[in-house]
Amino acid sequence: MAHVNRIAVRLGLLAVAMFGFGFALVPLYDVFCDITGLNGKTATRAVAESRVVDEQRWVTVEFVTYQSSGLRGRFDPSVHRLQVRPGEMHQVDFTVNNPGGDARVLRAIPSVSPGVAASYLRKTECFCFQEQPIAAGSEAVMPMRFYVDQALPADIEVFTLSYTLYDISEQAAAGSGA
Template structure:
């Protein structure tokens, strides 16, 4: 009887470990959203009236990556942009699908240095939701943003990067 009890405990431990591993990704995302860790930006509403700081000029760099196995192009319309805090800007990102099958894409943003993430305010972004893309097609995806005036004074340049993932199988199964 002792061996059966031990086997049951081990089976329960394995189930608990699997459940914990399954919950790690959503818990990590929530933690990163709250703290700005890992360059995740929070989706905050836009202030009613933006006041532009004419005394500061910040350089925002745009970098794109594609997950392995994803073909086609994923590029920003500009590689860098000089912005003033409080000034609204739009950068378009172009993505292409050379394959014949329709796909569903998801872009994950990251900001470096990470402490700049809490001061990047996106009002519109393709990263907010899944992006369906038909086979043999191209799409232009806008991202509208401004830099909050509370950005620390020692940050004069930061990088906004997006990694694009094909989530067709996962999206189809849900």
């Protein structure tokens, strides 16, 4: 019987260790992505606007939008493709509408492909920096101001900035105590 108890304790400890590892995996992954620049994660805060425009070079930035499953409405960029000079400031507006009967809180998660380009995308303003409340039956225009750092490797002539829009209304309500 003692042998069975030892096995049960070991299995219990193994389950706790696996749960702990799974819980720690998300922050560890975020740190790994921050250090390596992998996964196309972009900054979550605005950057300073000090820059010099490279008049000799053009870079194409493509804009793609997705919505999480079950999210109704439209989510579109004002342009799908933009030619920019590194260091040159640009603004792209994203329009979202909420055709439903309930107010929503939305969160946009950005990603850049190829992932290495994320380290050179400088956002000075972005709707992705915070939650976006949208009233029932309304439409919102959300700006994103950016420039491409001049240090972007020369072999990257085109990169894609994509946003996936999520409905976080339930989490936002739970967080506010409502």
